[in-house]
Amino acid sequence: MSKFSELINQDQAVLVDFFADWCGPCKVLAPILKDVKAALGEDVSIIKIDVDKNQALATKYKVRGVPTMLLFKNGKQVWRQSGVLQKDELIAIINSH
Template identity: 70%
Template structure:
């Protein structure tokens, strides 16, 4: 059974959603950065990638106008968002500040 987006973002741990597109250069740069963040935070963070071309209604709902856009959810509430590429240590600090 496939989880709904709402089920995914209302987990006990913060959920970082990466809205991306396959054709987006900066999105490709962000992928290894997100892997570093996940490696550092482990089970304290869930990372979900959403392809805006395949999930246009979801991208529209969250007013994603550019990719990559990252949105951090805590128990279903949006607590932070940023468009563009951030460094791993900056992302880790932001996530820790919002835990």
Template identity: 65%
Template sequence: MNTKFQDLINSDTPVLIDFYATWCGPCKMLSPILKEVKDNFADSLSIIKVDVDKNQELAAQYQVRGVPTMMFFQSGKQLWRQSGVLSKQDIIATIVAKSSIK
């Protein structure tokens, strides 16, 4: 998973990572919001969901202490990180502000 993860975040396509857990209520609220964000950007953004219980080593590597935690990467650089549920508008505004996507 780790090599694949590195390949994903190092790609030219910006990536929004959603660290979540299946038992987490706010994570379930965030899921449909992220689908709408993905629909807004189509192929210019990848959204990857990472289950912290199944990927504990990766979660530890990125110091994920609470879920949901979103991280935004472009060309291997972490440009943004936020824990908790945000609105679709806030996530889109952040992605536009932090990346080359418009």
């Protein structure tokens, strides 16, 4: 848990993707997140959290469905949404924070 705190406590935006291997929409989101990372480079960190392997973390952030994405800036949650978003939508959200 403390490692997660270190990861989200950065100056740059940190997008956390709560996912599950059995989740169809999560598989759709994975290449979109790769494209977002390629477009934004060092401006964003993208962390994938498997809810089945990290149930305590999923519970802490009240993740009820997957995929759920949370955006952190300096350790504070600034945005959250469940479901799949397109690359341009995600880039606009990250850039707005």
